[in-house]
Amino acid sequence: xxxxxxxxxxxxxxxxxxxxxxxxxxxxxxxxxxxxxxxxxxxxxxxxxxxxxxxxxxxxxxxxxxxxxxxxxxxxxxxxxxxxxxxxxxxxxxxxxxxxxxxxxxxxxxxxxxxxxxxxxxxxxxxxxxxxxxxxxxxxxxxxxxxxxxxxxxxxxxxxxxxxxxxxxxxxxxxxxxxxxxxxxxxxxxxxxxxxxxxxxxxxxxxxxx
Amino acid sequence: xxxxxxxxxxxxxxxxxxxxxxxxxxxxxxxxxxxxxxxxxxxxxxxxxxxxxxxxxxxxxxxxxxxxxxxxxxxxxxxxxxxxxxxxxxxxxxxxxxxxxxxxxxxxxxxxxxxxxxxxxxxxxxxxxxxxxxxxxxxxxxxxxxxxxxxxxxxxxxxxxxxxxxxxxxxxxxxxxxxxxxxxxxxxxxxxxxxxxxxxxxxxxxxxxx
Numbered sequence: 260x261x262x263x264x265x266x267x268x269x270x271x272x273x274x275x276x277x278x279x280x281x282x283x284x285x286x287x288x289x290x291x292x293x294x295x296x297x298x299x300x301x302x303x304x305x306x307x308x309x310x311x312x313x314x315x316x317x318x319x320x321x322x323x324x325x326x327x328x329x330x331x332x333x334x335x336x337x338x339x340x341x342x343x344x345x346x347x348x349x350x351x352x353x354x355x356x357x358x359x360x361x362x363x364x365x366x367x368x369x370x371x372x373x374x375x376x377x378x379x380x381x382x383x384x385x386x387x388x389x390x391x392x393x394x395x396x397x398x399x400x401x402x403x404x405x406x407x408x409x410x411x412x413x414x415x416x417x418x419x420x421x422x423x424x425x426x427x428x429x430x431x432x433x434x435x436x437x438x439x440x441x442x443x444x445x446x447x448x449x450x451x452x453x454x455x456x457x458x459x460x461x462x463x464x465x466x467x468x469x
Numbered sequence: 470x471x472x473x474x475x476x477x478x479x480x481x482x483x484x485x486x487x488x489x490x491x492x493x494x495x496x497x498x499x500x501x502x503x504x505x506x507x508x509x510x511x512x513x514x515x516x517x518x519x520x521x522x523x524x525x526x527x528x529x530x531x532x533x534x535x536x537x538x539x540x541x542x543x544x545x546x547x548x549x550x551x552x553x554x555x556x557x558x559x560x561x562x563x564x565x566x567x568x569x570x571x572x573x574x575x576x577x578x579x580x581x582x583x584x585x586x587x588x589x590x591x592x593x594x595x596x597x598x599x600x601x602x603x604x605x606x607x608x609x610x611x612x613x614x615x616x617x618x619x620x621x622x623x624x625x626x627x628x629x630x631x632x633x634x635x636x637x638x639x640x641x642x643x644x645x646x647x648x649x650x651x652x653x654x655x656x657x658x659x660x661x662x663x664x665x666x667x668x669x670x671x672x673x674x675x676x677x678x679x
Binding site: 276277280283290291292299306307308309312359397415422427430436439440441442446447449452 | 493517518520618620622625647648650663675
């Protein structure tokens with residue numbers, strides 16, 4: 260099973276690495292990190308370099324496409340070559356997936372036209388303006404297209420996709436392998452649960468950045 | 470705040486990238502990925518390269534040390550230079566932390582002598598044999614030493630550390646920022662909750678690998 264993860268500068272690392280940690284362990288997985296050019300991609304904090312071992316132009320097809328999000332999604336959405344590549348890959352995939360604002364890239368590539376989809380909660384309006392039907396759910400399945408909400412939601416998405424592809428036992432074994440038994444110190448992971456002054460603070464900050 | 474994440478070949482990426490995504494956003498964070506040599510470290514699946522931008526020998530002190538786990542922990546535990554470096558860093562830290570079998574490295578460096586600590590659930594016996602008091606908890610705090618259980622537990626550990634360092638509001642804002650509102654399709658993330666035939670399967674497999 261050929262899995263391709265798109266990398267780009269100013270992306271959010273966990274969007275890609277969460278699902279990678281699971282999907283790379285699917286039966287017969289061959290996973291490739293691809294960027295516009297081979298080499299190091301620098302993530303949004305500036306502190307981390309991830310290695311792209313392939314250029315997107317060298318990849319003609321993939322069984323699973325994963326598009327992560329992050330502030331750099333804007334530059335990708337303004338890059339016709341990359342959007343064309345995403346659209347071409349989507350024609351070849353069994354599954355096309357995104358995490359966080361990766362769905363804005365899928366939408367800009369025409370993949371989400373008229374489909375229900377999710378994204379980081381601060382970007383739902385932008386997702387709607389790009390032709391999708393935004394929804395505040397953690398994982399949204401529409402045929403072969405699966406979108407996940409912000410950053411950490413990619414872990415849940417990948418476990419769900421593993422369940423579909425390889426079955427309940429396989430998915431549970433991977434969950435147990437990465438000991439995914441979440442116990443955060445707070446229950447503040449969604450705008451519906453977090454203190455509202457923090458929701459407002461983050462909404463203002465992140466919308467400014469867009 | 471100077472944060473250093475140890476990288477090494479055959480490590481598990483999410484052990485490092487989960488906490489990185491949170492700790493890198495602490496106030497005044499300066500985070501460095503360091504390995505025995507600068508350059509690309511290849512993680513345990515073989516599919517991912519992470520860039521070390523510093524050699525451990527170039528780092529004399531750090532406020533937070535994070536040691537991830539993975540099958541490669543064994544090679545680190547057999548590397549006296551790296552163990553000495555970990556022990557020296559620990560003398561300078563405000564917080565010394567590990568994820569998964571990263572705690573075996575801390576133990577081998579003498580950091581956990583007599584302390585309660587955790588690790589991946591399949592490695593609790595090994596942790597005990599290295600001088601710590603193993604416990605099946607997700608996050609264990611002992612003074613300035615914080616150990617986390619397998620792989621994904623590093624996210625919970627980093628949120629707890631953020632709470633201690635920067636307060637409740639700050640930690641909740643970061644949790645909301647990465648939309649950490651876990652909704653896995655199964656409740657199989659610990660050996661106490663997963664189907665017992667899968668626990669046995671994974672225990673046999675992973676113990677074979679050690």
